[in-house]
Amino acid sequence: MAEKPIEYRGSCHCGSVKYSVLAPPTLRIVDCNCTVCTKKQNKHFIVPGSDFKLISGENVLKTYTFGTHNAQHTFCSMCGVQSFYTPRSDPSAKAIMPHCIDEPLPLKFYVDSFDGQNWEDAMKIKAKIVTAPK
Structure with a gap:
């Protein structure tokens, strides 16, 4: 039985960027070893975009991309x-x-x-943990 989602509220360090997100009480944290996640110690959980709401800070968000440029690494400027x-x-x-x-x-x-250093192979095995729950 799936857990009923709860609303979390989060922010960046200075508080310029604020958001709310619906997610389960028990979070599945992804620990990826790709180059950017390793350098940033970027552990995360994934939710459908419809469960995320940016409350403030759109004007201070910047985006970093690399490699395929598919991931949009947003951060507070x-x-x-x-x-x-x-x-x-x-x-x-x-x-x-x-x-x-x-x-x-x-x-x-x-x-x-998640073995992000071997992304394509890891997706064949663990795609479920790095995509939003349906």
């Missing part, structure tokens, strides 16, 4: 914090950084590894 981004694995979704959630704090989560 004021403080530099990436609190969410659009993942390569599911461009209709949002990847949320659990450490940027302000309230309620996630009490339960588990971590699932």
Whole structure:
């Protein structure tokens, strides 16, 4: 039985970017080892884009891309914090950084590894963990 989603609210460090997101009480955190996730220690969970709402900060968001340019790594131009981004694995979704959630704090989560260094092969095996739940 699926858990009933709850509303989380999050932000960047300076508070310029604020968002809300509907997600389960138990979060599935993706720990990807691709170059950008490794450098940024970018652990995240993925939700359908329709479950994400940007409350403020659109005017201060900047985007970084690399490789295929499919992933849209958005970050606050004021403080530099990436609190969410659009993942390569599911461009209709949002990847949320659990450490940027302000309230309620996630009490339960588990971590699932994803081999982003071998992205195409990993997608064949673990696509379910890096795409938004249906």
